[in-house]
Amino acid sequence: MKPLRIALTKGRLEKDTVALFEKIGYDCTAIKNKGRKLILPVGNNQFAVVLAKAADVITYVEHGVCDLGVVGKDTIMENGTSFYEVLDLGFGKCRFALAAPKGKKFYEGYHAKTIATKYPNVARSFFESKAMDVQIIKIEGSVELAPLLGLSDGIVDIVETGSTLRENGLEVVEDVCDISARLIVNTASLKLRKAEIQALIEEIERAKA
Numbered sequence: 001m002k003p004l005r006i007a008l009t010k011g012r013l014e015k016d017t018v019a020l021f022e023k024i025g026y027d028c029t030a031i032k033n034k035g036r037k038l039i040l041p042v043g044n045n046q047f048a049v050v051l052a053k054a055a056d057v058i059t060y061v062e063h064g065v066c067d068l069g070v071v072g073k074d075t076i077m078e079n080g081t082s083f084y085e086v087l088d089l090g091f092g093k094c095r096f097a098l099a100a101p102k103g104k105k106f107y108e109g110y111h112a113k114t115i116a117t118k119y120p121n122v123a124r125s126f127f128e129s130k131a132m133d134v135q136i137i138k139i140e141g142s143v144e145l146a147p148l149l150g151l152s153d154g155i156v157d158i159v160e161t162g163s164t165l166r167e168n169g170l171e172v173v174e175d176v177c178d179i180s181a182r183l184i185v186n187t188a189s190l191k192l193r194k195a196e197i198q199a200l201i202e203e204i205e206r207a208k209a
């Protein structure tokens with residue numbers, strides 16, 4: 001049988017995932033020396049890691065071309081859930097927050113607020129839960145710019161250390177929710193390759209304990 005394929009979010013979650021695999025005892029030399037290669041064997045070809053952007057990790061797992069995925073809860077919340085989310089991996093910890101220019105009382109006044117965000121679905125459901133009518137503008141990166149340029153009253157974005165907000169004269173108005181890396185599994189794979197996947201989940205659980 002083909003080795004299990006795990007889609008792994010490139011960048012921030014990559015190092016922690018490799019550290020976790022190494023803790024279990026899998027040889028990750030191929031990932032560490034990957035160059036520009038995107039599909040890498042792990043261990044003695046026990047499984048293959050596919051390096052992808054966060055939203056694409058979900059696409060590959062949903063379509064079943066990857067059996068498992070490592071992706072942030074932020075991307076899961078924004079992009080849907082037609083897969084199993086089986087484990088909180090405990091790294092990649094940060095939070096979603098509503099932020100606005102320092103000292104501005106965001107909730108004051110009666111005009112409909114404008115919110116810039118990379119996560120329109122997350123922002124929409126946050127304000128829906130408050131029954132607040134807002135206009136949402138999708139931004140692709142460095143969302144902190146939008147209120148500074150006068151495009152929006154606030155942002156809904158990821159806050160990790162808080163330094164991007166601080167250095168740009170913004171502050172958290174309210175936390176939305178906590179985020180961390182999750183292990184997700186394709187629904188068919190979980191049935192068809194249950195024993196292998198269950199064994200891997202148990203190894204990960206033991207390693208992160």
Ligand code: PRP
Nearest residue numbers: 141142143157158159160161162163164
């Ligand atoms: C994320 C996020 C914030 C920043 C928060 O951006 O969108 O801008 O990190 O981190 P901090 O609280 O530690 O400062 P990222 O670096 O992923 O870049 P992007 O905004 O261009 O997507």
